[in-house]
Structures are given as structure tokens and as C-alpha cells.
Amino acid sequence: MGFLSRFVPLLGSALRSGRATVKRMTPLIIIYGSTGTGKSDLAVELATRYNGEIINADAMQLYKGLPIITNKLTTQEQRGVPHHLLGSIELGEDPWVVTQFKKEATKMISEIRGRGKLPIVVGGTSYYLDGLLFEGRVVDNQPALEGGASNRDELAAKHPILTDTPEAMLAKLREVDPVMADKWHPNDARKIRTSLEIYFATGRRASDIYAEQRSKKESKWASESRARDHDLGEILLFWLYAQREVLNERLDKRVDRMVQNGLLRETAEVYDYLRQRLAAGETVDRSKGIWQSIGFRQFEPYLTAERETPDSPGLDKLKLAGIEDTKSATRQYAKYQVRWMTMKTISSLQEEKLLDRLYLLDSSDIQRWNAEVLDKGVELTRQFLAREPLPPATGMSEMAREVLAGTVERSNRQDTPCRKTCEVCKKTLLTEELWQAHVTSRKHLKVVRAAKKRQLIPAHAVPSRALVAATPVCAVPEDTAPTINHL
Numbered sequence: 222m223g224f225l226s227r228f229v230p231l232l233g234s235a236l237r238s239g240r241a242t243v244k245r246m247t248p249l250i251i252i253y254g255s256t257g258t259g260k261s262d263l264a265v266e267l268a269t270r271y272n273g274e275i276i277n278a279d280a281m282q283l284y285k286g287l288p289i290i291t292n293k294l295t296t297q298e299q300r301g302v303p304h305h306l307l308g309s310i311e312l313g314e315d316p317w318v319v320t321q322f323k324k325e326a327t328k329m330i331s332e333i334r335g336r337g338k339l340p341i342v343v344g345g346t347s348y349y350l351d352g353l354l355f356e357g358r359v360v361d362n363q364p365a366l367e368g369g370a371s372n373r374d375e376l377a378a379k380h381p382i383l384t385d386t387p388e389a390m391l392a393k394l395r396e397v398d399p400v401m402a403d404k405w406h407p408n409d410a411r412k413i414r415t416s417l418e419i420y421f422a423t424g425r426r427a428s429d430i431y432a433e434q435r436s437k438k439e440s441k442w443a444s445e446s447r448a449r450d451h452d453l454g455e456i457l458l459f460w461l462y463a464q465r466e467v468l469n470e471r472l473d474k475r476v477d478r479m480v481q482n483g484l485l486r487e488t489a490e491v492y493d494y495l496r497q498r499l500a501a502g503e504t505v506d507r508s509k510g511i512w513q514s515i516g517f518r519q520f521e522p523y524l525t526a527e528r529e530t531p532d533s534p535g536l537d538k539l540k541l542a543g544i545e546d547t548k549s550a551t552r553q554y555a556k557y558q559v560r561w562m563t564m565k566t567i568s569s570l571q572e573e574k575l576l577d578r579l580y581l582l583d584s585s586d587i588q589r590w591n592a593e594v595l596d597k598g599v600e601l602t603r604q605f606l607a608r609e610p611l612p613p614a615t616g617m618s619e620m621a622r623e624v625l626a627g628t629v630e631r632s633n634r635q636d637t638p639c640r641k642t643c644e645v646c647k648k649t650l651l652t653e654e655l656w657q658a659h660v661t662s663r664k665h666l667k668v669v670r671a672a673k674k675r676q677l678i679p680a681h682a683v684p685s686r687a688l689v690a691a692t693p694v695c696a697v698p699e700d701t702a703p704t705i706n707h708l
């Protein structure tokens with residue numbers, strides 16, 4: 222008998238009706254958090270205490286090898302806890318798309334449960350976790366195209382517009398599905414193409430399919446009194462969060478440590494492998510997979526120089542630049558992960574009525590990690606598994622109150638999608654909030670100052686802060702994946 226048998230309570234209704242039906246609890250723990258917050262450590266601690274097994278949801282850790290680049294726990298740090306979906310694909314393989322991750326992870330969850338153990342999903346790749354949790358609500362807010370790559374090629378052969386310029390594709394989309402066309406940024410070729418593909422493949426508008434899914438889901442929730450029943454079982458979510466400046470400093474130190482531990486050796490391994498494949502005449506799509514991993518691209522100029530001009534006096538400089546670039550890419554990635562959480566995941570959790578199961582644990586102070594993250598995580602998990610009432614998430618710490626309350630308030634605001642173009646920067650923004658962020662950004666103000674100096678634009682043409690403050694704010698997040706996005 223697994224440990225879960227200790228946590229199988231009788232349902233109230235079963236007691237009242239006098240029947241001895243017992244509902245087995247199917248708990249699932251999911252750990253969100255940016256890189257450097259100690260997610261993997263918490264997962265191992267929970268697994269050792271509650272008989273768990275861990276499922277990796279970090280796209281880069283899906284790759285075999287490269288323990289330093291991908292920040293994998295060592296065997297010793299795994300402390301005998303089974304880890305799944307870790308090192309599952311070869312270096313040259315394409316990364317898993319969301320649907321594939323969801324399929325594999327769901328299968329793994331049920332296998333772990335079959336062994337009477339507790340599944341713990343821990344991840345850095347936000348859209349993997351979101352994909353797993355929010356079924357039917359694919360990351361881009363548009364339905365996925367069935368059949369994957371081969372289907373795509375077939376479609377493109379039939380509809381040459383799919384390989385045309387973003388402008389041409391957008392014009393076509395505006396014709397067939399204006400709602401979707403309005404959603405996407407004119408430069409976002411990938412999303413525009415997907416909307417078109419869906420139209421060509423199904424003969425239906427992506428916007429209609431999405432609207433249908435939404436209303437189905439809403440009526441499903443309305444008809445269920447226990448809205449918290451998720452297809453995956455009963456869910457407890459942790460969000461490991463660290464104050465940005467503290468985290469940045471920690472990440473910088475980690476990169477230094479990675480370099481000491483042989484980051485460059487691993488990077489060279491990836492680099493030589495890439496060279497080999499190119500030399501063999503293979504085409505390599507470098508826009509995704511391991512080629513996009515932080516720590517590889519940043520050292521490429523150095524590695525190229527090292528192989529081509531090994532005696533060059535500039536080598537050290539290139540190496541230092543690689544280290545600095547890796548640091549800044551890591552910081553940006555952490556920022557992107559937090560932004561995804563606050564802009565996307567939290568509103569999805571709200572829609573799914575799961576928000577009160579999300580616990581932010583403050584990992585800012587490493588000295589207090591045990592008290593703030595470990596002890597609180599362990600106690601919450603105990604209460605959750607014992608079906609005791611859980612405390613309010615905002616009461617867990619000052620940080621939890623501050624961050625959660627602020628985020629929820631933002632995502633509760635009315636959506637006011639709007640499309641505005643900054644003529645000075647030639648940039649199109651899709652929501653009021655992003656517009657506001659843009660016109661108050663340092664970059665915009667700098668461009669404006671420079672333009673004013675050259676007297677290229679009259680003062681009245683520049684959106685002022687006062688004007689911005691008077692405009693209503695909306696919270697529709699644009700998918701602003703920076704270039705350091707892992708996939």
C-alpha cells in the first residue's frame with residue numbers, strides 16, 4: 222500500500238447517503254518559478270518526505286547531457302528520487318512542442334500514481350506547465366494545428382501564401398479571420414501563419430474555434446459546483462519567487478560558478494557537434510532547441526575565434542564578453558519567466574478557479590530558504606494531502622501578499638485591447654497597458670529626446686506622461702518573448 226492510502230478520506234456525501242464509497246485522492250504538485258529560485262531542491266525535499274517522483278518541465282533539461290548548461294541536479298542532489306523526462310532527447314533533436322510535453326507528462330503522472338506515489342512537476346518552461354494545466358487553452362490563445370510538421374509542409378505546398386512575407390500573410394488573415402488578424406503584431410509571422418494554417422486546414426476561423434472552446438469551458442464550470450476538479454486531479458501549486466535585484470546577483474554568481482565547473486567545455490561540445498552537422502551538409506534550424514540555450518550562443522564568437530585564430534590576442538576579451546552576455550541573458554530569462562507568470566499563468570489560474578491553490582514562497586534570502594521555502598512548502602503539502610483547510614495564499618509572507626495581490630488586481634482589470642503605433646519608434650502595441658509601458662520606457666524617451674534634438678518631430682506629436690496617465694489601462698498580455706526564449 223502506498224502512502225496515499227493514509228490520505229483517503231470519506232466524502233461527506235458518501236457518509237450522508239450511507240454508502241461506503243471511497244473517493245481516492247489524486248493529488249498533483251506543480252512547482253513554478255524562475256531559474257535560480259531553488260525549484261528543483263524543493264521538489265526533491267517534497268519527494269523525499271511524501272513519497273514522490275519528479276517530472277521535469279524544463280525544455281532544456283529534456284536534452285541528454287550538458288549538465289552545466291542546462292543546470293541539471295547531479296545524481297547526488299537527486300537523492301535517489303526518480304526524475305522523469307530528464308535527458309529524454311538527443312542533442313540534435315527538435316524540442317518537444319507543448320502538446321507533446323502534455324502527452325508525455327500526463328502519461329507519467331498516471332504511471333507515478335499507479336505506483337501509489339505522488340507526482341511532482343517542476344519546471345522552468347512556463348508554456349509547458351501552462352499547456353499541461355490549461356487544456357484547450359493553447360498558449361497563443363489559438364487552437365493548435367493537428368498533425369505537426371508534416372501537415373504544415375503539406376499545407377504550405379497547397380497555400381503558397383504561408384511562405385510569403387508577414388505583411389502578405391496578415392493581409393490574407395485580415396480577409397479570412399479579421400478577429401485573429403487584430404490580435405497579432407504585424408511582425409509576428411509565426412502567429413499570423415498559425416492562424417492562417419488553422420483556417421486552411423479546418424476551413425474554420427481560429428477565432429471561432431477558440432470562442433467555442435471558451436464557451437464550452439465556461440458552461441462546464443457553471444454546471445459544476447466543485448469548480449476545482451481538474452482533469453489532472455487535485456492540484457497544489459507553488460511559485461518560487463525572489464526579489465529581482467537579489468536574484469540577479471545570485472544568477473551572476475551562478476554563471477561564474479558554471480564557468481569554473483566547465484561551462485566552456487560543454488559549449489565547445491555543442492559547437493563542434495553543430496560544425497560537424499553543417500560540414501556534413503545537413504540543414505540545422507538554429508532558431509530552436511539546444512542552439513538557443515543560454516550559454517551556447519553567447520560563447521559562439523569566442524569558440525569560432527578560438528578555432529580559427531587560436532593565437533589572436535583578442536581571445537580573452539571575447540571570452541569575457543561571452544561570460545557577460547551569458548549573465549545578462551540569464552537575468553533576462555528570469556525576468557521573462559516572472560512576467561509570464563504574472564501576465565499569463567495567473568489569469569489562467571483565475572479562469573480555472575485554481576488561483577487559491579497557488580502559493581508564492583519567498584526565495585529572496587538564501588539564509589532563510591529553509592524557513593521561507595522548505596518549511597512552508599512541506600507544511601502546505603501536508604495540509605493539502607490530508608485535505609485540511611489551506612491558509613490564504615496572501616498570508617504566507619509579506620512578499621506573497623505584495624506580489625499576488627498586485628498581480629491579481631492587474632489581471633482583474635477590464636480588457637481594453639487597442640492597437641496603437643508609436644510613430645517615433647515605428648512600433649505597434651496591441652494593448653493599452655503595453656502602450657503605456659512603451660511611452661514611458663527609457664528606450665522610447667531616449668529616441669524622442671534624440672529626435673527632438675534634431676528637431677525632427679514637433680513636441681505635440683509625442684505622447685506625454687500626462688496623456689498616458691489619463692488613458693484607461695488594460696491587461697491583455699502580448700506574448701513578448703525575448704530572443705533569449707529557450708525554444
Ligand SMILES: [Zn+2]
Pocket residue numbers: 643644645646647648659660665668
Ligand atoms: Zn516610441
